[in-house]
Amino acid sequence: MRAAVFGALLVASASYACFEPPPSIRTSRDDLVEEEVDDDVVEEDATEPPQETAPPPEIEDRPAPEEPPPPDAFTNASPYVALTTQESKRRHGGTANAGKDCMNCHLPGMGAPPFAIGGTVYSTATSKAGAPEVQVRIVDPSGAEIALVGTDSSGNFWLPGRRPIPPGSRVAIRDGTQVRAMAGTIGSGACNQSGCHVPNRPIWLGE
Structure with a gap:
């Protein structure tokens, strides 16, 4: 009876050893999961909302500058004198x-x-x-x-x-x-x- 119980305990221990990873593996896997979660959080935080662009400044409707009038035909002419001409x-x-x-x-x-x-x-x-x-x-x-x-x-x-x-x-x-x-x-x-x-x-x- 004692031998049978002892054998059953050995089988159960062996089965548990097959499915339960050692502590070092469990720690590495847990760390990996935490890193993935942290990466997701960082990426989510790094996403900035789109910035609103200021509208372009309004262009004032300014009239075109007026061109100066052309000089008259007497610009730079000699002083006036009465001219003699035929009738x-x-x-x-x-x-x-x-x-x-x-x-x-x-x-x-x-x-x-x-x-x-x-x-x-x-x-x-x-x-x-x-x-x-x-x-x-x-x-x-x-x-x-x-x-x-x-x-x-x-x-x-x-x-x-x-x-x-x-x-x-x-x-x-x-x-x-x-x-x-x-x-x-x-x-x-x-x-x-x-x-x-x-x-x-x-x-x-x-x-």
Whole structure:
């Protein structure tokens, strides 16, 4: 009986030894489990929430800087002096033809001496009287003078020649006290032609 009990205890002890790892193995396995748990905790803590980005600063709607007005045709010109010119009446049988389109006759091949430019200056915007002794200065796009002519007693001015005024040229008028510049550039030497300086849109100097 005692032998049987002792044998059973030996078998049970052997079975337990087969399934229960030694203390060193148990400790290593437990440490590994703890490390895995710790790694999970560290990784979870290391995950930072996404940072909110500040919206871009608002761009103010600022108007574009205004370009300075172009210089008038009298920039860097000599002081005003009254210019002597022929009377247009002497060329037209006593009639000045003020306000008419000079280029109806004064183009190459038209019979009359050719003009590069011609027109009429009036005293005011509503006056019927031409402005005498007014300087008319024409400059090319670089500002170099093309011509400086004066008006006769009827306000007429002209520049003899066959060469047309270069595109982009500018013109201004003045007397001894005031200056008026054309806002745009010269599109044609026929200043009094239809669509340009007609009676309701004259070239005028005074207020």
